[in-house]
Amino acid sequence: MAEDRKKAGFVVLVGRSNVGKSTLLNALIGTKVAITTPKPQTTRHAIQGVVNDERGQVVLVDTPGIFRRAPDRLTSRLNEKARESLEGIDAVIYVVDPTRHVGEEEEIVxxxxxxxxxxxxxxxNKRDLQGEFRDEYLDWQDDFDAVVEISALQEKGVARLLDVLFPLLPEGDRPYPDDLLTNLSDSFRLEELIREKVFLTMRDEIPYSTTVRLHETADRKDRTLYLRASVITESPRYKRMLIGQGGLTIKRIGQAVRKELEAVTGRKVYVDLDVVVEERWKEAFE
Structure with a gap:
């Protein structure tokens, strides 16, 4: 009897901003791959995570949320990245939030x-919140191969989603080694972690004017992990706010980064952050 062929494919997670795509990616992978915050523009790159089990391999591609308006180069490029991610894939997981009314932005997606x-x-997503607009989305169910209700935050319904997904994928060889969880480099993941803490620490307007650049990581003789990075912002006014009175705000961001890294690595971590103004950094965003 011939051995059963394994399934393998690239699957894109698509949806408007803040529907829980990155939280779902982390739940499917079983570990934190993508940063998550309640704010739009948290995801700025197409991020790949890998699911391996006896049925085969799924490469999940988390995408930036789609925005109806693109007031600047950054938002425009995020929309482009989301659209580009729909090319050359094997299946689509379209994530919606039934606590939000279907509007113009959702219709674009x-x-x-x-x-x-x-x-x-x-x-x-967010089945735990019993979204009042659930029926608006269920009206679309005939246009899909399957409909699955989940809570990505509580990791409910995630196993069923994989059960539904695997039969829809083609047979083939695994694109990545079995032990790989993501294609992201360590430096990129560190930059994203710092940016997550900026988003969670600062008021609404500041995170969208910031990015992060990692300059150095080093293992010190006492096994302390040292990292040095800059938070880049477009305005001197935002720089002052990011630093805070007596440097308290940037210190608080660094402490949040240190706490998470120490929990993950089991090592002491020293985080050296500064704030730099680059007024046109968004124009160079890729």
Missing amino acids: RRLVDAVDKPKILVL
């Missing part, structure tokens, strides 16, 4: 998904 001639799963 839906049209993008409709144009993809691949298997599609509609995922209603």
Whole structure:
């Protein structure tokens, strides 16, 4: 009897901003791969995470949320990245938030998904919140191969989503080694972690004007992990706010980074952060 062929494929997570795509990616992978915050523009790059089990391998691609308006180069490029991620994939997981009304932004995403001639799963996230607009999204169910209701935050329904997904994928060889969880470099993940803490620490307007640049990581003789990075912002006014009175705000950001890294690595961590003004950094964003 011939051995059963394994399934393998690239699957894109798509949806408007703040529907829980990155939280779902982390839940599917079983560890933190993508940063998560309650703020839009948290995800700025297409991030890959890998699921391996006896059925095969799924390469999940988390995408930036789609924005109806693009007031600057950064937002425009985020929209482009989301659209580009729909090319050359094997299936689509379209994540929606039934606590939010279907509006113009959602219709833009839906049209993008409709144009993809691949298997599609509609995922209603945040089932724990009993979204009042659930029926608006269920009206679309005939356009999808399956509908799955989940809570990514509570990791409920995630196993069923994989059960539904694997049969929709083609047979093939695994694109990545079995022990790989993500294609992200360590330096990129550190920059993203710092940016996450900036988003969680600062008021609404500041995170969207910032990015992070890692300059150095080093293992010191006492096994302390040392990292030095800059928080880049576009305005001297934001620089003052990021530093805070007596340097308290940037210190608080560094402490949050240190706490998470020490919990993950089991090592002492020293975080050396400064704030730099680059007024046109968004224009160079790729």
